[in-house]
Amino acid sequence: MWNYLKNAEKPVAIYGMGNGAEKIIDTLNDYGVSPVGVFASDDFVRGQTFRGFTVKKYSELLQEYPDMKVLVAFGTYRDEVIENIKKIAKTSEVLAPDVAVYGGGLFTKDYYKKHKYKLEKVYNLLADEQSKKVFENCIKFRISGKIDYLFDCETDAIEANKNILKLKEDEIYCDLGAYNGDTIDEFLKFSGGFKKIFALEPDKKNFKKLSKKYGEKENVFLFNCAANDFSGEIGFNTNGGRHSVASDKGDRINAKKLDDILNGEKATYIKYDVEGMEEQAILGAKKTIQNFKPKMLVSAYHRTEDYFKLPLLVSEIRDDYKIYMRHYKYIPAWDTQFYFV
Numbered sequence: 001m002w003n004y005l006k007n008a009e010k011p012v013a014i015y016g017m018g019n020g021a022e023k024i025i026d027t028l029n030d031y032g033v034s035p036v037g038v039f040a041s042d043d044f045v046r047g048q049t050f051r052g053f054t055v056k057k058y059s060e061l062l063q064e065y066p067d068m069k070v071l072v073a074f075g076t077y078r079d080e081v082i083e084n085i086k087k088i089a090k091t092s093e094v095l096a097p098d099v100a101v102y103g104g105g106l107f108t109k110d111y112y113k114k115h116k117y118k119l120e121k122v123y124n125l126l127a128d129e130q131s132k133k134v135f136e137n138c139i140k141f142r143i144s145g146k147i148d149y150l151f152d153c154e155t156d157a158i159e160a161n162k163n164i165l166k167l168k169e170d171e172i173y174c175d176l177g178a179y180n181g182d183t184i185d186e187f188l189k190f191s192g193g194f195k196k197i198f199a200l201e202p203d204k205k206n207f208k209k210l211s212k213k214y215g216e217k218e219n220v221f222l223f224n225c226a227a228n229d230f231s232g233e234i235g236f237n238t239n240g241g242r243h244s245v246a247s248d249k250g251d252r253i254n255a256k257k258l259d260d261i262l263n264g265e266k267a268t269y270i271k272y273d274v275e276g277m278e279e280q281a282i283l284g285a286k287k288t289i290q291n292f293k294p295k296m297l298v299s300a301y302h303r304t305e306d307y308f309k310l311p312l313l314v315s316e317i318r319d320d321y322k323i324y325m326r327h328y329k330y331i332p333a334w335d336t337q338f339y340f341v
Contacts, residue, residue: 001095001145002031002108011036011065014073015058015088017050021073023099025051027106036068037061041084058088072096072147077330085147085331095145096332102276105304107142118308125311127322130155134325138333139307153327160326161190164339165269165295169193172266174258174294176200176227176281177273180209187271195219195268198261202226202253227274227281228255257284267294276302278310282317289317296340300325301333314340 005012005028012028012035014021025035038053039045039061048055061068070092072085088094098107105111112119119139126132134153141149161167167190175183178199188194197220201207207224214220226234234255258270258281267288274281278298288294296314300306311323324339 001097001143002027002033002106004144005033005069005095006031008069011068013061013065013068013070013092014038014053015070015085016040016072016074017048017055018074020075020099021050024071024073024097027097027099035071036065041081062091068092070094071145072331075330075332075334077328077335082329082331089147094147096141096147097145098142098332100304101302101334103303103305107139107304109143111304112139112143115305115308118312122308122311122323125315125323127324131323131325134327134336135307138327138336141333147331150327150331150333154329155326157186157328158190160324160337160339164324164326164341165190165297166341167191167269170195170268172196172198172268172294174198174200174262174267174270174285176258176271177275178206178210178222180206181213183271183273184214187269197221198258198267199223200225200227200256200258200261202255223256223261225254225256226277227258227272227284228277229257229280229283231256231260259285259287262288266292268292269295270297272296272298274299278302278306279313282310282313286317289314293318293320296338298338298340300336300338311338314338 012033014025014035017038017040028035037056038050039056039058042057045055045057070088072094076082085094123132123135126135137149137153169192171191172195173187178184178201184197184199199210200223201210202225204224211222215222228234232255233252235252270285272278272281298310300310314321321340326337327333328335
């Protein structure tokens, strides 16, 4: 996609502002492409500026550059926003660049070729045709930026919870990255109950909300810490949102191995959504995985290498998991998950 934009020699406009737009503009500059402008949804245009551009409406930029290509520079699952993107795609070519949420590296065609062996190994481990379609479509999307690949492979969480996880009322659930309790809510909707819940959330503001909702529940154990491959302290950038992240900068917070928290106790289901720390968090539960083979949901979109590194890591710990992959409604390829059962 990046070479396509470079060689097309057509004006490029950025749809959206924020960290994603920053990364996309920087990458375009690396490829010698200078955007001609930035626009936002009509309701968000208030005369602000971004990266030296006055933020405009799409219709205004389209009048100036009728042959422009539009790059979606934010993530969304909202129906009205996705419909607006589809509407824009009727008059402009729309692409959604894949830039890593955390870490570096671009999932280009060269990146695919470099890691082809590992990617094919994962593909051959996948347990059903839908998983293989998701895996293939998401790779094609990441290389091309074409959002139709995502629309073509999306399903909803109901299917995965009913057909893959098959949650029951006696689960011992470990929620790593519990946020404000919304993923516990989702778990209970599908399981109907629980035996025990262990929930880890490193951000203090989020943990306060989590505690208010579940702090008094019997057999629910809450930990204001990050999941990691050692127990100690790590740096942490906190923002009170879902995307607080481990970092060399920021406050020092507690981090714990799930193995140390459970201390030999069984887990039947672990959810990993730990903002780019999935590898470390899995290693921190190595004994639990080896001893009890819990069902696992692992986010697959935070780092460029997640598509091959995470499933291969789990397969090294235990080689008897069935591996599934699902993508839920989201642009770009966020909310893409591996399931291990």
